[in-house]
Amino acid sequence: MSGFSSIVGQEKPIQRIRTFLQNQTIPHALLFTGIPGVGKRHTAVQLAMACNCHARTQDRGQPSRVRQSPAEPSASAAIPCGQCAACRKIKSGTHRDVLRLKPSRSSIRIEQIRALQDALSVRPHEAVMRVVIVSRAQCMTAAAANAFLKILEEPPAETLLILTAPAAGDLLPTVASRCQRIHFSPLSRARLAQLLVQQIGVAHGQALTLAAASGGSYARALAMAENGWIDLRDWVVAQLAELSQAGPAHILAFADRLAQNTAKLQDIFEIVGSWLRDLLVVRFLPEAVVHRDRCEELAALAVKSDPDKLQKGFAALGRAQRDIQDNANARLTLTALMLQLAGSGRGADQGSTH
Ligand SMILES: [Zn+2]
Numbered sequence: 001m002s003g004f005s006s007i008v009g010q011e012k013p014i015q016r017i018r019t020f021l022q023n024q025t026i027p028h029a030l031l032f033t034g035i036p037g038v039g040k041r042h043t044a045v046q047l048a049m050a051c052n053c054h055a056r057t058q059d060r061g062q063p064s065r066v067r068q069s070p071a072e073p074s075a076s077a078a079i080p081c082g083q084c085a086a087c088r089k090i091k092s093g094t095h096r097d098v099l100r101l102k103p104s105r106s107s108i109r110i111e112q113i114r115a116l117q118d119a120l121s122v123r124p125h126e127a128v129m130r131v132v133i134v135s136r137a138q139c140m141t142a143a144a145a146n147a148f149l150k151i152l153e154e155p156p157a158e159t160l161l162i163l164t165a166p167a168a169g170d171l172l173p174t175v176a177s178r179c180q181r182i183h184f185s186p187l188s189r190a191r192l193a194q195l196l197v198q199q200i201g202v203a204h205g206q207a208l209t210l211a212a213a214s215g216g217s218y219a220r221a222l223a224m225a226e227n228g229w230i231d232l233r234d235w236v237v238a239q240l241a242e243l244s245q246a247g248p249a250h251i252l253a254f255a256d257r258l259a260q261n262t263a264k265l266q267d268i269f270e271i272v273g274s275w276l277r278d279l280l281v282v283r284f285l286p287e288a289v290v291h292r293d294r295c296e297e298l299a300a301l302a303v304k305s306d307p308d309k310l311q312k313g314f315a316a317l318g319r320a321q322r323d324i325q326d327n328a329n330a331r332l333t334l335t336a337l338m339l340q341l342a343g344s345g346r347g348a349d350q351g352s353t354h
Contacts, residue, residue, distance in 0.1 A: 003046060003049075003050075003079060003080050003081075004017070004018065004043075004050075006042070006046070007039045007042055007046065008039070008187070008195055008218060009038070009039075009187040009188075009191050009192065009195070009218060010014040010038065010039050010184050012185075013032070013182045013183065013184055014043070014044065015336070016104065016182055017043065017047055017050075017182070021047075021050055023049075024084050025200075025257075025303075026051065026129070027160075027164075027179075027180040027194065028152075028159070028160065028161060029152055029155065029160075029161040029167065029177035029178055029179040029180065030047075030160070030161070030162045030163070030165045030177060030179055030180050030181075030182060030195040031137075031164075031171070031181045031182070032044060032162065032164045032165075032167055032182050032183075032184060032328075033164075033165055033166065033167050033182070033183045033184065034166070034183060034184030034186070035166060035215060035216070035217055035222065036166075036187065036217060036219070037214070037217030037218055037219030037220040037221075037223075038185070038186060038187065038216070038218060038219075039184055039216055039219075040164040040182040040184050041133065041135055041164055041217065043184070044088045044131075044133045044162040044164065045091065045098075045133070045164065046080060047131070047160075048090050048095075048098045048129075048131035048133065048160070048162075049080035049082070049086070049087045049091065049129075050079060051071060051128060051129035051160060052087075052090065052095070052097075052098075052127050052128045052129055052263075052266060053079050053080040053081050053084055053086055053087050053155050054081075054084035054085065054087075055079055055080075055081040055083075055084055056079050056080070056081075057128050059136075062303060067162070068263055081153075082317065086127075086128075086331040090131075095126075095130070096125045096127075097124040097125055097126060097127030097130040098127070098128075098130070098131045098132075098133070098145075099116060099119060099131070099132045099133070099181050100132075100133045100135065100310070101113075101116060101132065101133070101134045101135065102135040102136060103135075103136050103139040103180055104132075106139060107137075107139045107140070107141050107144070108134070108136070108139050108141065108142055108144050109143075109144055110141060110143040110144045110147055110255075112144065112149065113144045113147040113148050113151075114327035116132065116148075117147065117150075117151060120132070120156045120159060121156075123141040124158065124159075126194070126243065127158075127310050128158070128160040129158055129160055130156070130158060130160070131159070131160045131162065132159065132161045132162065132164070133160075133162045133164075134148075134161070134163045134164070134168070135167045136164065136165065137164060137170075137175075138165040138166065138171060139165035140171075140175075141194060141238035142170075145171070145172045145175055147220075148175060149172065149174055149175055149178070149227070149322070152175060152179070153178070154180040157294070159338060161179070162252055163175075163179060168181055168254070184201055185216075186216025186217065187211070187217075187218055188198070188216065189208060189211040189212050190211075190218070191206045191220060192205075192207075192210075192211035192214070192216060192221055193210070195218065195227060196210055196211065196221060196222070196225060198222045200222070200225055200226075202225055203293070205292055205293030206230050206293045208292035208293065209230070209233075209290060209291050209292045209293045209294075210224050210225055210229065210230070212289075212290040212291075213229070213233075213270070213271075213274060213290050213291075217229065224336055228294075229267065232264060232267060232268070233291070235272050236268055236271045236272060237271070237291075237294070238253060238276055239254055240272065240275065240341065243338060243341055243342040244342055244343075244352055246342065251335070251338045251339060251341045251342055252335055254338055255331060255334040255335040255338045256336070258330075258334050258338075259330040259331040259334050262330070265324070265330075269317065269320075269321050272317055272341070273317050274290040274313065275289065275290075275291060275313065275316045276310055276313055276317065277290070277300075278291050278298050279298060279301060279302045279305050279310050280302075280303045280307060280310050280311070280314075282295065282298045282299050283302050283303075284297065286299070309343060312340065312343075313340055313341050313343075316340040316341070317337060317341075320336070320337040
């Protein structure tokens with residue numbers, strides 16, 4: 001799959017972009033909003049290709065943004081071809097007039113915007129439409145955002161600026177208001193699960209779980225499937241089940257293992273959180289359960305669980321997450337959390353550590 005058809009689950013934004021191309025009414029600045037992994041950057045690259053694709057520009061005869069005949073939208077505008085020199089250069093990131101900015105470390109700095117201003121002050125080398133893609137534009141420092149605002153206020157000719165950010169409110173209002181906003185929604189669980197089944201052969205129940213746990217992010221769900229997230233989840237859940245029966249030595253050993261596994265710690269927190277939440281909601285809102293492939297087991301466990309203790313466990317999890325973010329000792333924090341969760345796993349008739 002190539003071109004805009006390679007962007008899945010985003011029919012509305014893609015239709016708007018196709019209309020811009022067909023009517024040759026591409027705005028000077030676009031802001032693509034939405035959670036990570038829903039196709040914003042990929043769409044920006046496809047749009048840069050479509051603006052410069054030789055198949056399209058040769059067909060039109062003249063490469064202007066200005067529409068010549070409003071009554072005759074180009075029939076071939078719904079490309080990029082993906083094959084011509086321009087498309088291939090843009091795809092591989094080597095086109096000199098398609099400039100990509102992203103945070104260096106955690107922010108987009110004023111120096112990066114100044115370098116961009118310099119690049120935009122000269123005529124394009126080869127592009128029909130020069131395209132600037134600013135990924136995670138919310139990471140612009142205040143100075144960078146103000147410098148970027150100058151570019152937006154006096155946009156260079158034949159240049160398209162595309163910003164991506166989670167939401168318009170994450171940018172300076174003066175920057176956001178000068179861009180036409182296109183929102184990329186999270187994919188619905190059903191749609192994302194269907195894609196995972198069709199594209200990478202994930203079993204249906206697990207696909208539903210990945211769709212829910214990824215929050216509707218296609219890229220995240222794919223990465224989770226490929227990185228063995230289901231296996232990690234099964235391991236964490238098995239450990240949680242053992243906690244309530246385990247003695248202190250086992251609990252300490254488990255906390256130690258988690259503390260050493262810093263790369264997976266965020267995933268593990270999310271798994272524990274969604275599992276506890278599922279135990280709370282499965283009886284009342286089964287359709288809201290994240291771990292859909294283990295729904296029956298959740299329902300059986302929920303009957304034996306004390307909602308009050310589950311809620312306390314859930315709160316303790318949030319505190320531990322914050323403490324570790326604030327550089328608290330991971331081993332001590334996780335040990336306290338696991339002792340709390342060991343209590344949460346016990347029914348109302350069993351003992352509790354709290
Ligand atoms: Zn092409």
